[in-house]
Amino acid sequence: MNLNREKYGLLLIAMLGVVAVLSLFFFNPLPQDVGYHHFSDEHEYFLIPNALNVLSNLPFFIVGLAGCVALIKRQTTALHIVKSNSSAYFILYAGVALVGVGSGYYHLSPSNETLVWDRLPMTLAFMALYSIIISEFISEAIGRLLFLPLLLAGLSSVLYWWFTELNGVGDLRYYILVQFFPVLTIPIILLSFKSKYGSAAGYWALLVSYILAKLFEHYDAPIHQYLLYLSGHSIKHVLPAVGLYLLLKYYKARVCC
Numbered sequence: 001m002n003l004n005r006e007k008y009g010l011l012l013i014a015m016l017g018v019v020a021v022l023s024l025f026f027f028n029p030l031p032q033d034v035g036y037h038h039f040s041d042e043h044e045y046f047l048i049p050n051a052l053n054v055l056s057n058l059p060f061f062i063v064g065l066a067g068c069v070a071l072i073k074r075q076t077t078a079l080h081i082v083k084s085n086s087s088a089y090f091i092l093y094a095g096v097a098l099v100g101v102g103s104g105y106y107h108l109s110p111s112n113e114t115l116v117w118d119r120l121p122m123t124l125a126f127m128a129l130y131s132i133i134i135s136e137f138i139s140e141a142i143g144r145l146l147f148l149p150l151l152l153a154g155l156s157s158v159l160y161w162w163f164t165e166l167n168g169v170g171d172l173r174y175y176i177l178v179q180f181f182p183v184l185t186i187p188i189i190l191l192s193f194k195s196k197y198g199s200a201a202g203y204w205a206l207l208v209s210y211i212l213a214k215l216f217e218h219y220d221a222p223i224h225q226y227l228l229y230l231s232g233h234s235i236k237h238v239l240p241a242v243g244l245y246l247l248l249k250y251y252k253a254r255v256c257c
Contacts, residue, residue, distance in 0.1 A: 009192025010138075013185045020181050024173055031170030032161070037110035040221040041231035053107040056234040057100045059241035064097025067248050080197060080254050081132075085144045088131040089251075091151070095125030096244055103237065112170075116162045123154030123178060130182040133203065137193035154178050183210070202250025209243025 045051035070079055071090050081089050098121035106118040127150035135143025157174040164171040186207060190200045216223060216232040216239065223232035 005192050009188050012188055012192075016181070016184055016188075020177055024177065027173060029164065029169055029171035030173055030176070032112055032115070032165060032172060034112075037112075037115070039107075039110065039231065039233050040224040041234060049109070050107045052229075052231065052234045053237070054104045056237040057104040057107070059100070059238050060103065060244075061097050061100030063241045063245045063248070064093045064095070064100060067093025067244070068097065070248060070252070079251050080256060081251060082135045082140055082143070084140055085131065085135045085147060088128045088135065088143070088147050092125050092128040092132060093244075093248075095121045095128060096241075099125060112162075112165050116158060119158045119161075119175065120155060123158055123175075124151060126179060126182060127151050127154040129206075130186070133186055133189055136195045136197065137189050137200075183207075196256055197254045199254065202247040202254075205246040205250070206240070206243035209239045209246075213237075213239040 039050065039053055041052055042050055043052065048054055068090060071081075071086070071093065074081065074086075099118070102117040102119075102121045106114040108114070128147070131143050131147040131150050133143075134146060157178040161170065161172050161175045186203070190203055190207075213236040217236040218232070220232035220236075223235065224230070
């Protein structure tokens with residue numbers, strides 16, 4: 001039964017991969033919408049422009065730093081990870097800490113020029129997480145083997161977008177593929193494969209926090225109108241940080257079979 005579920009899972013992932021790659025040939029280059037840089041909350045506090053959108057990135061930095069410290073001290077804190085792919089866990093949380101810096105920098109003065117510093121560490125964290133999940137659920141060897149190629153693919157997608165924007169033909173297609181293909185396939189992996197650590201609760205918590213963050217991002221202005229002092233985008237920053245904190249607690253609490 002498990003073998004059949006795993007086969008169907010791999011088949012579905014492969015099909016999504018083929019569809020994702022073929023879609024690149026059917027869609028024209030997608031430039032960055034300049035309207036993306038306009039957020040509902042532009043209030044300045046403590047001489048900080050767009051203050052809450054800037055300061056709401058602090059949880060990313062704190063959780064990322066806490067994760068890095070826990071990983072460095074994993075022998076004494078009994079952090080349960082795939083030791084052969086330990087670099088991926090460290091890059092995940094180091095990337096998250098850098099997201100806190102890069103996204104805060106972007107929100108000080110939102111533009112394509114600053115957005116690149118938000119997206120670079122974000123793709124590092126995304127790709128490291130994908131390598132980790134492959135290691136834990138599908139194959140430790142495959143996850144470790146894909147770690148560096150995934151990082152390079154993520155970074156290259158951002159640099160490609162930035163290069164095309166500089167040349168007046170902005171193209172987000174590869175960045176969108178790199179960001180959303182893992183989001184689509186991670187639930188398939190969690191449902192189709194069983195980790196030696198048992199429960200996948202930490203990853204489901206992170207996935208739910210990410211989906212909620214996207215909803216709050218989409219409804220940035222209406223949420224700001226309703227809450228008055230908080231915008232959807234500021235809350236969007238906090239939710240994944242909470243999910244990453246829960247994931248770190250999950251690494252500490254779980255036990256190997």
